[in-house]
Amino acid sequence: MGRRRRGSGAAGVGALPEAIAALSRALPGGPSPETFRRAKFDRPEAVPALRRLLLGLLSSLPEDGAADPDGQARLLRSALCARGYPRGARLPESGAGGSRELLLALAWLLAREPLLERLLARARVQLGDEVTACQCELQARPCPPAHGVDTEGPVDIRFLQWLMGKLQIRWRTLASSQWEHCALLGQIHAYTQGCHSDRELGHLSVPETEALRDPEGGQQLLWRLQCENKRLEAALQWRRCELLFWQWMDSVLVTCPPEEASRPPTPPRLSGLLLSPVSRELELLSRELQTLQEGLREAAGPLRVAWEARAGARGPELEAWQQMVQMAVTRELVALKQTWEHGRAPPQPHGPCRLVQSQAAVPAGLGLQAAELMGVLRSQEACLEEALSQLQAQCQQELARLSGALPGLLWILPSHGRLAPTPSGTR
Amino acid sequence: MLPADSSRRLVAELRGALDACAERQRELERSLRVSRRLLRAWDPAETPAPEPSPGRASEDPAAGKPASPASPAHGGAAPPRTVRGPPPAPALPPRTPTPQELKELELLTQALEKAVRVRKDISKAGQRSKTASLKSGSQAAAPAPATAVPPGASGRAGSRAAETRPSRGGCRASGPARTMTPGPQATKTGPGLRDQHEPPSADPHSPEVFRLKEKGTLLQLPSAYRKAASLNTRLWTQLSSTSMGDARDAAAAAKNRFLQTLQAAPASSTLSVAEVEAEVARLRAACSLLRLRQDEVLAADPGDWKQEYRRLLTLDGLGAMATECLQRLQDLRTVAEQQPEPWPEGRPPGTPLPCGPGTDPLWHPQRLLYSSTRELQALADLRLRVAMLKQQLHLQKVLMAELLPLVCRTEPPDLALCRAAHSLLCEGGQHFLCVLRDEAEPVD
Numbered sequence: 001m002g003r004r005r006r007g008s009g010a011a012g013v014g015a016l017p018e019a020i021a022a023l024s025r026a027l028p029g030g031p032s033p034e035t036f037r038r039a040k041f042d043r044p045e046a047v048p049a050l051r052r053l054l055l056g057l058l059s060s061l062p063e064d065g066a067a068d069p070d071g072q073a074r075l076l077r078s079a080l081c082a083r084g085y086p087r088g089a090r091l092p093e094s095g096a097g098g099s100r101e102l103l104l105a106l107a108w109l110l111a112r113e114p115l116l117e118r119l120l121a122r123a124r125v126q127l128g129d130e131v132t133a134c135q136c137e138l139q140a141r142p143c144p145p146a147h148g149v150d151t152e153g154p155v156d157i158r159f160l161q162w163l164m165g166k167l168q169i170r171w172r173t174l175a176s177s178q179w180e181h182c183a184l185l186g187q188i189h190a191y192t193q194g195c196h197s198d199r200e201l202g203h204l205s206v207p208e209t210e211a212l213r214d215p216e217g218g219q220q221l222l223w224r225l226q227c228e229n230k231r232l233e234a235a236l237q238w239r240r241c242e243l244l245f246w247q248w249m250d251s252v253l254v255t256c257p258p259e260e261a262s263r264p265p266t267p268p269r270l271s272g273l274l275l276s277p278v279s280r281e282l283e284l285l286s287r288e289l290q291t292l293q294e295g296l297r298e299a300a301g302p303l304r305v306a307w308e309a310r311a312g313a314r315g316p317e318l319e320a321w322q323q324m325v326q327m328a329v330t331r332e333l334v335a336l337k338q339t340w341e342h343g344r345a346p347p348q349p350h351g352p353c354r355l356v357q358s359q360a361a362v363p364a365g366l367g368l369q370a371a372e373l374m375g376v377l378r379s380q381e382a383c384l385e386e387a388l389s390q391l392q393a394q395c396q397q398e399l400a401r402l403s404g405a406l407p408g409l410l411w412i413l414p415s416h417g418r419l420a421p422t423p424s425g426t427r
Numbered sequence: 428m429l430p431a432d433s434s435r436r437l438v439a440e441l442r443g444a445l446d447a448c449a450e451r452q453r454e455l456e457r458s459l460r461v462s463r464r465l466l467r468a469w470d471p472a473e474t475p476a477p478e479p480s481p482g483r484a485s486e487d488p489a490a491g492k493p494a495s496p497a498s499p500a501h502g503g504a505a506p507p508r509t510v511r512g513p514p515p516a517p518a519l520p521p522r523t524p525t526p527q528e529l530k531e532l533e534l535l536t537q538a539l540e541k542a543v544r545v546r547k548d549i550s551k552a553g554q555r556s557k558t559a560s561l562k563s564g565s566q567a568a569a570p571a572p573a574t575a576v577p578p579g580a581s582g583r584a585g586s587r588a589a590e591t592r593p594s595r596g597g598c599r600a601s602g603p604a605r606t607m608t609p610g611p612q613a614t615k616t617g618p619g620l621r622d623q624h625e626p627p628s629a630d631p632h633s634p635e636v637f638r639l640k641e642k643g644t645l646l647q648l649p650s651a652y653r654k655a656a657s658l659n660t661r662l663w664t665q666l667s668s669t670s671m672g673d674a675r676d677a678a679a680a681a682k683n684r685f686l687q688t689l690q691a692a693p694a695s696s697t698l699s700v701a702e703v704e705a706e707v708a709r710l711r712a713a714c715s716l717l718r719l720r721q722d723e724v725l726a727a728d729p730g731d732w733k734q735e736y737r738r739l740l741t742l743d744g745l746g747a748m749a750t751e752c753l754q755r756l757q758d759l760r761t762v763a764e765q766q767p768e769p770w771p772e773g774r775p776p777g778t779p780l781p782c783g784p785g786t787d788p789l790w791h792p793q794r795l796l797y798s799s800t801r802e803l804q805a806l807a808d809l810r811l812r813v814a815m816l817k818q819q820l821h822l823q824k825v826l827m828a829e830l831l832p833l834v835c836r837t838e839p840p841d842l843a844l845c846r847a848a849h850s851l852l853c854e855g856g857q858h859f860l861c862v863l864r865d866e867a868e869p870v871d
Contacts, residue, residue: 084699086690108689111682117666121790127656131795131810155434157830157847163441164822164856170448171815177455178807184462186800191643197653201794204646209639210461212646213469225655232662239666239675246681253688280436281707282760284824288714289753292721296746299725303739310732322736329740333748336720340712353795355803370797370806377809383719384816391823395831395852399845402835408865409842414858 016248019241025234026116027053028123039103040252046099047092051076054106057115058083070094080105100256107249116235125224128205128354129185133373189357201356433829440825444818469637660792667791706759713752717745819855826851 017033024030031049038046051072058079073092081088085108092098109115185206192204204212211218238245353368403411429437648656724741727734797803830848837844842862850859 082700111686154428154431182804182807191639194644195646242678246685249685286756293749300742333744353793356794356796358796368795370802380813392853399849410863412861
């Protein structure tokens with residue numbers, strides 16, 4: 001694998017060092033190409049760099065230089081097994097060895113998903129004022145991270161009410177701060193119209209204006225941009241020579257000692273700690289699906305009755321037509337299923353977008369129009385409000401049933417509407 | 428009082444929601460600070476000097492035409508091509524300050540404080556004659572420290588610079604100084620240049636002050652930045668484009684082969700955590716998509732019998748899919764319940780795919796066009812509202828799951844709990860109901 005003559009084109013063996021060098025440049029804090037070669041031969045010197053890289057990729061915990069290598073090795077093993085790494089049993093449990101296994105783990109991560117692109121996107125230098133067109137990331141973590149739970153004991157429900165109230169106040173403050181922020185953004189964009197070298201953008205963004213105001217900051221921005229460009233170029237180069245890398249990885253796999261059948265696979269799968277949030281999510285989801293199912297059944301009922309009543313005196317043409325409609329509907333539903341199964345991008349805008357103030361009427365194809373996005377958001381809003389009021393109605397029924405079971409008490413519900421709450425409105 | 432485990436879960440959820448909100452607020456405040464600063468008068472110590480056309484270093488900044496920041500345009504000591512490390516002080520190598528420098532620093536601080544005082548007098552009196560004393564003050568202060576005082580800006584910068592600048596005054600002054608003339612001559616040319624500004628304007632304060640409102644359109648990005656930014660966009664577009672031809676296909680095939688060889692280990696039938704999460708995310712997406720389609724179908728106006736039949740078939744199909752999803756969910760639950768294993772670090776720090784299962788994690792440059800501030804505000808408002816509703820919906824489900832069983836089960840019924848639960852669950856915490864005994868004696 002050493003220094004060979006430069007092969008012509010990407011197919012030459014001599015391009016392998018270039019491929020590895022490109023990979024090492026593209027990875028954040030990437031290990032040197034030498035580390036890769038050492039790892040193939042399971043040299044212990046390659047271990048720290050690879051372990052550091054993998055931990056950085058997998059875990060969001062801060063880098064702890066003083067953490068013991070054994071602990072790090074175990075953490076890495078758990079993290080990889082949680083992702084479904086098949087060779088988890090062969091990962092080192094102590095800090096000392098196993099650089100070849102670490103290299104294989106890295107290759108596995110690279111193979112499964114566009115890891116480099118994802119890392120680059122995560123660490124991207126933002127040059128514009130960005131707004132994410134979708135809100136998906138908010139749903140990803142419904143469970144709060146396990147920070148110090150100080151109220152171990154039972155709490156009064158009033159404490160919960162207080163927390164809810166606090167939350168509402170925070171949302172309102174957020175809304176007003178955002179209002180101001182948008183106003184300022186609008187001003188900055190308006191005042192710098194015509195300055196940008198890119199005619200399509202037209203005006204400067206806040207990071208760019210800030211870079212002009214503060215030369216040091218501008219210098220930093222430029223430096224970061226140049227670093228990112230280098231990494232992007234390295235990633236593109238790696239993409240070009242990727243084939244060689246995978247062929248090389250095959251050879252690494254071959255040099256591994258044969259599998260020991262006696263080694264019991266002990267990768268931890270799901271944990272007791274993990275169980276409750278996951279099973280709670282599943283519980284909530286199953287309730288939703290059940291409600292949905294019932295709703296569909298109820299809605300289909302009258303339609304079916306009407307159809308049965310009507311479909312009395314038709315003949316074979318009807319059957320043919322029925323089959324055709326059935327096929328069409330099946331096709332539609334299969335397409336729908338594909339959307340969530342294989343994650344075909346939903347026909348909605350998503351991802352971060354750079355804000356551009358533009359008075360032009362229809363710069364078609366240039367970008368997303370705010371009005372479109374607002375339409376999408378409004379329909380989402382309507383859906384969510386509907387869902388929320390359905391749930392609230394459900395609760396209302398449950399509690400009404402409960403109150404019905406308690407004789408001798410009058411339940412006076414608050415009057416609805418946007419007035420100030422008065423406790424004495426009878427329903 | 429609520430039982431301990433319910434309490435813990437509910438408090439954790441609410442605290443999580445509060446923290447998420449606080450995090451957004453912090454980020455927003457950060458952006459607000461930056462934006463507000465940009466719209467105020469810019470600190471002339473940092474005011475961008477004109478971008479020199481190649482060769483001419485001492486271009487006269489006529490009529491307030493600040494263009495680009497000095498350092499990146501020039502590249503200063505290094506050609507713009509090379510990448511330097513993050514340069515905190517491009518002109519000064521980091522070293523411990525000598526006693527000489529400390530003394531100079533002290534003199535500088537004194538000079539700046541004096542300038543602040545003088546400036547205060549000016550703003551109180553508002554007379555032009557005082558500007559002469561300002562300039563003389565700055566000129567007296569300027570030659571004293573060898574590292575240049577920000578020329579003519581000591582007055583203006585005084586109030587802010589006094590506390591933040593003294594330690595960086597050297598670095599900062601070297602910036603603009605570099606484009607005008609290198610070295611301590613800047614201190615002389617500075618006030619000199621300012622002289623030219625003074626006469627034309629009647630206002631002693633505004634000549635060097637840069638306001639985005641008035642002069643924003645004169646700004647210009649440095650060429651190094653422009654090149655880097657356009658290269659950046661080009662590279663991102665290249666990276667995110669999927670078509671790269673034969674090389675890509677061959678590489679993909681090799682990749683899959685490698686994966687298969689790797690996975691030749693006995694495939695365990697159990698799912699890993701990440702797989703479970705991914706499956707749950709898919710099912711969640713399925714649920715919302717099914718519901719959306721259901722709403723569409725039900726919202727359509729009833730048409731002729733053909734359309735009705737089609738609607739019927741669609742609803743049936745949706746129902747079948749819902750059943751299927753429920754089945755998968757049930758399978759997942761049995762899997763989840765069968766696999767207790769101690770987890771050393773709590774929740775695995777996986778990175779969730781941001782936009783749902785399987786969508787493209789790549790970023791490519793996109794733009795969002797808006798036409799007026801009002802539209803932007805409306806958009807931001809809507810986004811916030813949708814986010815808030817999502818959170819509310821989630822909290823509603825959690826509260827329902829925890830509180831309803833408690834309320835229905837406790838014997839004798841805890842009326843305070845009922846009332847609070849009603850308020851939380853049915854009114855979003857906004858309104859309360861009243862419970863009265865029949866004897867017209869209020870319970871609460």
